[in-house]
Amino acid sequence: MKITFLGTGNSTGVPIITCKCKVCTSANPKNKRLRASILVTTDEGENIVIDTSTDFRQQCLSSEITNLDAIFYTHPHADHILGLDEIRAFNFTHKKSIPVYGNKFTLDSIMKTFHYILKPLQRGGGVPQVNLNFIEEGKFKILERIEVEAIPIMHGIMEVFAYRIGNFAYVTDFNKISEESKNKLKNLDLLILGILREKPHSTHICLDEGLQLVEELKPKRTLVTHTTHMFEYEEFNKNTPENFEMAFDGLTVEV
Numbered sequence: 078m079k080i081t082f083l084g085t086g087n088s089t090g091v092p093i094i095t096c097k098c099k100v101c102t103s104a105n106p107k108n109k110r111l112r113a114s115i116l117v118t119t120d121e122g123e124n125i126v127i128d129t130s131t132d133f134r135q136q137c138l139s140s141e142i143t144n145l146d147a148i149f150y151t152h153p154h155a156d157h158i159l160g161l162d163e164i165r166a167f168n169f170t171h172k173k174s175i176p177v178y179g180n181k182f183t184l185d186s187i188m189k190t191f192h193y194i195l196k197p198l199q200r201g202g203g204v205p206q207v208n209l210n211f212i213e214e215g216k217f218k219i220l221e222r223i224e225v226e227a228i229p230i231m232h233g234i235m236e237v238f239a240y241r242i243g244n245f246a247y248v249t250d251f252n253k254i255s256e257e258s259k260n261k262l263k264n265l266d267l268l269i270l271g272i273l274r275e276k277p278h279s280t281h282i283c284l285d286e287g288l289q290l291v292e293e294l295k296p297k298r299t300l301v302t303h304t305t306h307m308f309e310y311e312e313f314n315k316n317t318p319e320n321f322e323m324a325f326d327g328l329t330v331e332v
């Protein structure tokens with residue numbers, strides 16, 4: 078499987094509109110972060126995305142995504158869902174609806190935001206075609222053979238999902254994780270971890286909490302995503318341990 082980082086920024090993206098800080102004005106392309114999402118491409122060429130970010134259209138064009146076979150949602154915050162309307166292009170081309178997975182709260186919230194999707198009277202005008210799959214924590218299969226595990230983590234007072242597929246996991250937008258969920262994130266070759274910034278935050282983990290978690294989980298490699306303009310790419314990687322690096326938009330990794 079191949080993982081492509083479609084976006085690695087926090088909810089505002091980097092640069093932030095109006096900000097003139099050194100990261101927002103940096104010429105280094107690795108300091109330009111679209112909203113967070115990953116693409117998982119199977120060896121057979123199927124494409125799965127985790128979240129459809131605000132920048133999804135641009136991300137599909139840059140990564141030349143021509144088919145989309147499943148969407149997982151971590152949670153219904155704007156930066157993770159607002160690209161959903163863009164899947165119409167895949168619907169038009171392939172003439173089929175796309176399976177969407179998430180917990181009940183997430184999918185219900187998305188269907189409130191995109192209320193027109195489920196209104197039969199408004200169909201026919203280019204509405205995203207989706208098959209909703211309400212999932213609970215635990216393991217399930219997609220595309221008849223790929224096992225995915227939904228692992229609950231807490232994002233403030235909201236329970237959101239991390240996803241594990243084989244020996245990699247996508248774990249973003251959280252500030253608390255139970256021992257039980259930690260146990261499900263052991264023996265990873267790759268941990269993709271959302272760390273917002275250096276200072277503590279009420280709904281996200283900060284750098285120290287991320288480093289501490291990695292000490293406990295001991296993944297072979299950690300790639301950090303969902304970062305703000307407070308982290309400069311080169312400085313971050315200089316000051317963090319080996320095998321613990323910031324990802325960047327467009328990075329691809331084989332797992």
Ligand SMILES: [Zn+2]
Nearest residue numbers: 088154156250
């Ligand atoms: Zn977010």
Ligand SMILES: [Zn+2]
Nearest residue numbers: 096098101306
């Ligand atoms: Zn800035």
Ligand SMILES: [Zn+2]
Nearest residue numbers: 152154232250
């Ligand atoms: Zn969030």
